[in-house]
Amino acid sequence: SQTIHQWPATLVQPVGSPLSLECTVEGTSNPNLYWYRQAAGRGLQLLFYSVGIGQISSEVPQNLSASRPQDRQFILSSKKLLLSDSGFYLCAWSGAFREQFFGPGTRLTVL
Amino acid sequence: DAKTTQPPSMDCAEGRAANLPCNHSTISGNEYVYWYRQIHSQGPQYIIHGLKNNETNEMASLIITEDRKSSTLILPHATLRDTAVYYCIVRLPGYNTDKLIFGTGTRLQVFP
Numbered sequence: 001s002q003t004i005h006q007w008p009a010t011l012v013q014p015v016g017s018p019l020s021l022e023c024t025v026e027g028t029s030n031p032n033l034y035w036y037r038q039a040a041g042r043g044l045q046l047l048f049y050s051v052g053i054g055q056i057s058s059e060v061p062q063n064l065s066a067s068r069p070q071d072r073q074f075i076l077s078s079k080k081l082l083l084s085d086s087g088f089y090l091c092a093w094s095g096a097f098r099e100q101f102f103g104p105g106t107r108l109t110v111l
Numbered sequence: 112d113a114k115t116t117q118p119p120s121m122d123c124a125e126g127r128a129a130n131l132p133c134n135h136s137t138i139s140g141n142e143y144v145y146w147y148r149q150i151h152s153q154g155p156q157y158i159i160h161g162l163k164n165n166e167t168n169e170m171a172s173l174i175i176t177e178d179r180k181s182s183t184l185i186l187p188h189a190t191l192r193d194t195a196v197y198y199c200i201v202r203l204p205g206y207n208t209d210k211l212i213f214g215t216g217t218r219l220q221v222f223p
Contacts, residue, residue, distance in 0.1 A: 036211075043212070043213045044155070044211055044212075044213055046211070088154075090154045090155075092154075097143065097160055098202075099145060099157045099160055100155075100157060100211060101157055102154035102155050102156065102157075103154060104153070104154060105153070105154045
């Protein structure tokens with residue numbers, strides 16, 4: 001069966017520091033992968049999606065970047081965090097009917 | 112994606128069936144109905160999807176009306192752990208951007 005992992009689970013970082021969040025998927029090959037952010041009490045915002053290795057599409061211009069160095073690995077990064085980058089970051093992969101399966105998420109607090 | 116309308120909240124007694132309605136009167140012929148839920152402080156969880164036939168899996172049943180303008184998600188024996196916000200989404204499975212846009216959903220409270 002398929003599983004999706006994210007780490008770390010929680011993170012507290014100072015403004016201006018770098019960021020690297022990792023997501024890996026097991027049990028499937030060539031999945032579509034997604035990074036979402038959910039601010040407190042708000043809906044999901046799609047940040048990036050990827051249909052294959054090295055293929056990244058950005059949904060909104062922002063302080064973040066994404067990379068897909070391997071088929072089942074998706075990384076979210078920032079060179080300098082802003083206060084507004086705080087939120088709940090979710091990685092997801094999609095199945096044959098584009099149903100999306102989410103990871104446990106990373107709760108990021110930027111101070 | 113077609114617009115959906117859901118009641119803002121519902122209550123259900125533990126052990127009873129929870130029936131969550133969704134209206135999607137502008138659905139087009141090849142759009143699917145998806146249901147997700149989000150338990151507090153967790154990521155969204157996929158529940159079920161369907162096109163026009165009723166569907167059942169280990170989590171729930173999905174009943175879609177013959178005209179496809181509405182559907183009902185059924186949790187046959189609700190437990191306290193089913194307390195969550197339930198989202199009905201109507202969309203066409205695509206091959207590029209598949210961003211999920213959640214509406215306000217239905218907040219289901221299961222009580223003992």
